[in-house]
Amino acid sequence: MYSSNQRPPSTTKDKMQAQGLPNYPLLLNKTQSTPSSQEIKSGYTYSSYGTSTLSTQPQYVSFHYLFEQTRPYEQYGQKLNPYQINQQQSSSGMTTSLSTTQKTNSTISSMTQSQPEQQQPSKYMSNVSKGICGLRNIGNTCFMNSVLQCLLNLPAFNEHFFNGDYLKDMNSKNSSVPNEYSKLVSTIRSTPNFQSVAPYGIKSAVENVMPCFRGYAQQDAQEFLVALLDGLSLGLNRVKSKSTYKEMNDNLNGRTLQDLSKEWWEYSKSRENSLVLDYFQGQLLHTIKCSYCNHNSYAFDTFLDTSLAFTRAFKILEDMDLDRLLDKYVIEETIDDYYCSKCKKHQKVKRKFTIWRLPHILMFHIKRFDYRRFSSDKLNHRVKFPLELDMTKFIQDSRKTFLILVDQSTKNCQYSLCGIVNHSGTLYGGHYTADSLNPFNLKWYRYNDSDVREIDVKQQRYDTDGSSSPYILFYARKSLY
Template sequence: MSRHGCRHLCDLKASKGTESFKIIHKYFMSCSSAQARRRQARNCVCHTCKCWTPRLHSCLSCVFFGCFGSKHIHEHAKSKRHLLAVDLTYGSVYCFSCKDYVYDEEFDDIVKKGRDVASLAKGIQMFSVWEPSLSEVDLLKKNPKRRKVSGNSTIGLRGLINLGNTCFMNCIVQALTHTPLLRDYFLSDKHICQMAKDSQRCLVCEMSRLFQEFYCGIRTPHTPYRLLHLVWTHARHLAGYEQQDAHEFLIATLDVLHQHCKGNNGLSDKNPHHCNCIIDQIFTGGLQSDVTCKQCRFLKSYLDGTDKFEDPTSLTHCLKRFTRPEHLGSSAKIKCSKCHSYQESTKQLTMKKLPLVACFHLKRFEHSTGYHKKIGTYVSFPDELDMTPFMSSSRNHNNGYSEQVIQESASSLSSENKYSLYAVVNHRGTADSGHYTCFIRQHKDAWFRCEDHLINKATIEDVLRSDGYLLFYHKQILSYE
């Protein structure tokens, strides 16, 4: 079960190294340019029967290609005593002495690197399957107990007792516990408490316990009173038995979680202001603000931008307005560093770095002196969202983000900036009093409506029809850092 191939392969590596394998892999398995592919096609012929056949193998000791099916490579191996040959399609190494394919760590690495380079050149994202290391295989064998969760299992679903107007908290807890990355983090026991003496006060530890409560399979509702106590203890401005805002609670909770995570991984070297705790990794993105002088280069495109002030009707519309250049007005002239004069300018916000989880907060409550109003406008939001048009990298195209750009990116193959909806928090009632409920996605296409202790099945149509207040989107594709 060694990862060092067989004895014969080790002998070959010791005498000739891995260079020949590297070259063969580069020219025949991970070629990306059209020219390289042509060369590959021309050369992929059996040296014995002079034609292309499936399962063509190349000798690792000399330049010889032979087909496996007609045993031409076998003949070569026997006559020349060249014991090893590599499959020209997948790069597996065959040992004629062991009469089997053998797998070697070093060769695997070469294959993996070659594939990464090729996929980068082709602009296609390739995903390699996770494989346990030797020690992990050992652990898995020593602990054979597995529990597979079937698609229709209630695992992860649990009601929450209302502690007295705490539906705002229950909704946020439901959304957080169904955030795939947070779930994976906590269920794999990644949190190392930073409050050694006082772990009872650590909110991250409490979250960890909460995940255990949610995914242990118990059907009776959970009472999150310890969570409430901890959040109130650490975010005292929230404490108070009045109806509260779910968004405020979410922000405060994430903030406390972030505080308690600190030191867990330390600050990253690249950016001292950027923490790499799990909360920041998941929820932090970045905005880019560009101020452009109207006079010297932005005049035309600004005028092209639509300047309508209508009610937003969809999330995409809201995002368009958010990332639209904003005229700073004649009273706020800024000295342009290029044309050296005070000019009117425009400011534009775009997404510099997308977070893994994007939470959109639709302004449903308007607070002015003297009145509080709830805004009941229906704002449609998609199941799947592409953020490409709102990225800083798309800024150069134009300023108004015409429909064309959005459609282009939506139809493009790249799903790099695509997001999936996984939780929606709703509010019904007025600005002063009301009730929070939420929809959460347990897994793909399995939606549930949570109202405190009560959980019912829902459909995606129910979700998309609802008046969203907080919308949680999860990035579809996560790349390794």
């Protein structure tokens, strides 16, 4: 839970920088979050704290040492994965001693990885995590940690950051977010199971893109998700010179909707085209029909996440399932005062959204925070949602209307649930956690900041009983696994 008297770790970060240490990974024993000033003055680095041995319990282990690495697979003259590096270092008997901590800043920055002070059993050296790693709360940052845990466990997407493919699209002026995210991916992959790292670097990088996330106040997880993806996309934008902005034509003028969709899509890609959009961007058809002259106008909007609301016209609906929320999202609605381009005045119109292009990763934001003029509240409605999602039914209307596939991306409509950002508490104080499917062993884990525990997702009975906690749902195409 959030703690009002929790001390922000800015002083710790400053001390780390003064010692020439990297922003992360910072692996500390839970009971000793920061060293004292006297210990820092005595010359000890953070890796000397929490030297208790690893627990033999496979599902919960305290974290206790510092890895000093950034891109471990780019050393040794060849690309080695973290598992191979750990094995090499284990066989050579590399350990961290007090003399190691006396190295100069330049030497520290060149080190790839330090082993624990106490040599661990070989089973822990070989039990290298691939995403089963907690993220320390560094000051009301559970909103960030929960989002990161869902993103870090997405299939396929993170491989581009782990193997360095993302570098070919790097925009040097906006490189901080992609670089820090890549470092975090590598760190998570090379940290033993059920330990934890402190994500100072990625927080600082996002703060530079979105200053509203500076400091350690409570923040919204969905807003952070959007900011993080925007920062990644900005830094990896393949478009170095954007096309001139123009108003898009909303009338067919003898063209098909497929032609119009392609024109809008290509225009969007001419201004922003990135690895992030390759995975997360879809396209919506926005249709407006004038009730007076029956004129239709069309617009194609891109989207990264889809916000699903319980309320319309301030009418609170009953508990429901994801299908009903999606049906409600695409249902036709009446707008009383909308400007008709043919009538040249405001008229009553009917508006409808149609999902036109499907992304590889679907993200559904369940709008639980209801803001009104005189009051605001959190909506604790239970939502049922499936582990396997077929999106075909939500584009069938378009197929029936236009007799052909809306877009080639809609041929593959089979998705698997892969992540959940949960919120507990109220609008004014609460806590975020994440449930996420590991893409390597296909097991589910619950991430509560530093704590990581395996769960049986079927026992949660999300598809039959629902839950009042889910705030963001992540679905990935089955073809990505």
